[in-house]
Amino acid sequence: MTAFLGLPGWPGRPGSRRPPAEPAHAPRGVGHLRAADPFPVAARRALADAQLRRNLGKATTTIRAKRAAVVSELPDWEELRAAGEAIKTATMADLDRHLEQLDAAVTARGGTVHWARDAIEANNIVTALVQAAGATEVVKVKSLATDEIGLNDALAAAGIAAYETDLAELIVQLGHDRPSHVLVPAIHRNRSEIRDIFLREMNDVSPDLTDDPAALAEAARQHLRRKFLSATVGISGANFGVAETGTLCVVESEGNGRMCVTLPQTLITVMGIEKVIPSWADLGVFLQLLPRSSTGERMNPYTSMWTGVTPGDGPQSVHLVLLDNGRTAALADPVGRAALHCIRCSACLNVCPVYERTGGHAYGSVYPGPIGAVLSPQLTGIEDNASLPYASSLCGACYDVCPVKINIPELLVHLRARHVEEARRTQRLPSAEAITMAAASYVLADPGRLAAAQSASRSGRLLGRRGRITALPPPLAAWTRARDAPVPPPQTFRQWWQGHHGDDRGDRDDRGDQ
Amino acid sequence: MSARDDVLARIRAAARTGADGTGPASFAAAPSPGPRYRTRSELAGPELLELLASRLTDYRALVHLASAATLADEIGAALRRRQARRIVVPPALRLPLPGFVTATADTRPFLSPAELAAFDGVVTRAAVAVAETGTIVLDGSPDQGRRAISLVPDYHLCVVEAGQVVHLVPEAVARLAAGRPLTWISGPSATSDIELERVEGVHGPRTLEVVLVSG
Numbered sequence A: 001m002t003a004f005l006g007l008p009g010w011p012g013r014p015g016s017r018r019p020p021a022e023p024a025h026a027p028r029g030v031g032h033l034r035a036a037d038p039f040p041v042a043a044r045r046a047l048a049d050a051q052l053r054r055n056l057g058k059a060t061t062t063i064r065a066k067r068a069a070v071v072s073e074l075p076d077w078e079e080l081r082a083a084g085e086a087i088k089t090a091t092m093a094d095l096d097r098h099l100e101q102l103d104a105a106v107t108a109r110g111g112t113v114h115w116a117r118d119a120i121e122a123n124n125i126v127t128a129l130v131q132a133a134g135a136t137e138v139v140k141v142k143s144l145a146t147d148e149i150g151l152n153d154a155l156a157a158a159g160i161a162a163y164e165t166d167l168a169e170l171i172v173q174l175g176h177d178r179p180s181h182v183l184v185p186a187i188h189r190n191r192s193e194i195r196d197i198f199l200r201e202m203n204d205v206s207p208d209l210t211d212d213p214a215a216l217a218e219a220a221r222q223h224l225r226r227k228f229l230s231a232t233v234g235i236s237g238a239n240f241g242v243a244e245t246g247t248l249c250v251v252e253s254e255g256n257g258r259m260c261v262t263l264p265q266t267l268i269t270v271m272g273i274e275k276v277i278p279s280w281a282d283l284g285v286f287l288q289l290l291p292r293s294s295t296g297e298r299m300n301p302y303t304s305m306w307t308g309v310t311p312g313d314g315p316q317s318v319h320l321v322l323l324d325n326g327r328t329a330a331l332a333d334p335v336g337r338a339a340l341h342c343i344r345c346s347a348c349l350n351v352c353p354v355y356e357r358t359g360g361h362a363y364g365s366v367y368p369g370p371i372g373a374v375l376s377p378q379l380t381g382i383e384d385n386a387s388l389p390y391a392s393s394l395c396g397a398c399y400d401v402c403p404v405k406i407n408i409p410e411l412l413v414h415l416r417a418r419h420v421e422e423a424r425r426t427q428r429l430p431s432a433e434a435i436t437m438a439a440a441s442y443v444l445a446d447p448g449r450l451a452a453a454q455s456a457s458r459s460g461r462l463l464g465r466r467g468r469i470t471a472l473p474p475p476l477a478a479w480t481r482a483r484d485a486p487v488p489p490p491q492t493f494r495q496w497w498q499g500h501h502g503d504d505r506g507d508r509d510d511r512g513d514q
Numbered sequence B: 001m002s003a004r005d006d007v008l009a010r011i012r013a014a015a016r017t018g019a020d021g022t023g024p025a026s027f028a029a030a031p032s033p034g035p036r037y038r039t040r041s042e043l044a045g046p047e048l049l050e051l052l053a054s055r056l057t058d059y060r061a062l063v064h065l066a067s068a069a070t071l072a073d074e075i076g077a078a079l080r081r082r083q084a085r086r087i088v089v090p091p092a093l094r095l096p097l098p099g100f101v102t103a104t105a106d107t108r109p110f111l112s113p114a115e116l117a118a119f120d121g122v123v124t125r126a127a128v129a130v131a132e133t134g135t136i137v138l139d140g141s142p143d144q145g146r147r148a149i150s151l152v153p154d155y156h157l158c159v160v161e162a163g164q165v166v167h168l169v170p171e172a173v174a175r176l177a178a179g180r181p182l183t184w185i186s187g188p189s190a191t192s193d194i195e196l197e198r199v200e201g202v203h204g205p206r207t208l209e210v211v212l213v214s215g
Helices: A039-047 A050-072 A077-093 A095-108 A119-132 A144-148 A151-157 A167-174 A191-201 A213-230 A256-262 A280-294 A327-331 A336-341 A347-351 A353-358 A369-380 A397-401 A408-426 A432-444 A447-463 A477-482 A493-500 A507-511 B003-015 B045-058 B071-082 B113-117 B169-175
Strands: A112-116 A137-140 A161-164 A233-236 A240-242 A247-252 A266-272 A302-307 A317-323 B062-067 B086-089 B102-105 B121-125 B128-130 B135-138 B155-161 B182-185 B207-214
Touching (some): A039 A353, A050 A280, A077 A095, A095 A112, A095 A240, A095 A317, A095 B003, A119 A266, A144 A151, A144 A266, A167 A191, A167 A213, A233 A256, A240 A280, A256 A302, A280 B169, A327 A336, A327 A369, A327 B003, A347 A353, A347 A369, A353 A369, A369 A397, A397 A408, A432 A447, B045 B062, B062 B071, B071 B121, B071 B155, B071 B207, B128 B169, B135 B155
Parallel strands (some): A112 A317, A233 A266, A266 A317, B062 B207, B086 B121
Antiparallel strands (some): A247 A302
16 A cells, blocks of 8 residues: 555554654644634535635636736746745755844844744734834734734734734724735625725725725725824835845735835834745745736736835834744654745635635635645644645645645645644544554455455445435544545446356456455 | 744754654755746847836836937926926936926935825836836935835836846846845736725825836
């Protein structure tokens, strides 16, 4: 028996890979990496929402076509992908050195670098910096890292109001909702839902507001303008941090990013440690890969780059918070660490047949879709997101579009195997899966037993309707909770063969030829 | 142990976890043969400017071609169409502006964001432009000014010289100095956050007009 997708080798070998120490995962009880419900439960809920499925279908279809068009324009797209993969692999190979270099370069240019082992530490650092600046409100650029650590909740607990300024994040924040897509967090809302949220939550909006996207964008502009012009602290994430120069980079569309990184006196950037890239020239690769893969544009409208403090231009107090929060745990897995190569373009979400039907909320993490299914469990420890590696049909579309060639299907299978292995180590009773595999091994080892089992399986026909079994009894119920099983055929292949070729049967057939 | 030491120690421990649980061999990147993607282009002259103009137009920027002789007329015509009279300019713009315009240079003490919001528009030059992507890059030089002046006013008129135009993104990266505050601009601000329908004009200037100067 060789590769069984999603199933453990059995009988099991002892774990072949044991890290020297327990890896440090993202802590529980803070941030948005863990689901309240396992994926199958949440997905069932999402699938019942017809409006959600319509919104998702329309949005993902649109963006897939845009991406395909701008990718096909470039004669060297595959070379760029290969370069992106190579740069990321090389970065991870020397991550400590690149981070030390980034730290030194930012510091040399008048910035202050902070390190955070986890979400709690990062939240404390940012809160203290905002308080030191004497601010009670901050403006924020869309940032997955700050959402991951639950920064807005931490700031609110300290009496600091955080205003999301990206249009989609604003829709999510005003709707007391959660983002459902890496790039288009309000992808699950259509225009009339958004108008209703604005009318309900914005005190400065006209009651005549229509659901025309341009009118809604104008309402957001008016609503946020005063905040931008008066804000004293801005908070951002970073798409890239260049080790060689200390340059931080934010890629965006609306200008809210430029506002947040330019107008306030204090700028605080929270960046995952895996976002460092070694050299300035590497930007020439990623500034082509990212916009074409994410929004399907040749270039996003605005990209801001800053290096420490520029006297007389922009924030004069510049901070960088380097965040671990489970990333080093992912790094410790020689296969799984490829998930850290992700540049958060979201192309894999848009092509995923599972994401397209369930949307992002079902994944329960700020990182949804195929990349989320391999990243979130590694950040939290697999047992805390155990259903995510199974939230895929392994069709491979995600791998084809990934701008840095992360082999997501391979990672999914790898994490499934790790999950089963870890569960076996910690559980004293064998799982239903393990018992089934042991039984299968016993039955398949002997032709007589197989014949008897096949004959017995025909009793399963009693459970089926129209060729399908939708509910098997325990312990097999776990299988039919998420899928139908076919009804066993009325006769086995062996019986069929005997009926058609009864003349030339021989005992040798029963010895098998495997 | 400080958080810095701790995180670095975790990284080093992780790096020691090779595929077989031992040495870092599996962790090392393959030696790179050098970039195979395009880093240089032979595209030049009018073809390059035409590509830039068409890509800028694709993303809803207004584009005009001018020569050194017609530059002043193009700038004047653009500002007149826009009815832009109160203009903010960088400290050393060195461009001819029409008589009906009152230009305020952003010099120390710098204009506040609220003051910038009161202007009809801003006129700047650029550092580099990328034809393939329809992108203009500002680097904060004295003819481009602080980042805030090209951000807060609702109208941005940008003058790009032919010699500043490159074909490819890597060529632009190679020309730019990392230490400067950079703003890459590709069309006016936009959002696709509502049903992925593109809307031009959110927080940045809602109108971007570009004059390309050749010869």
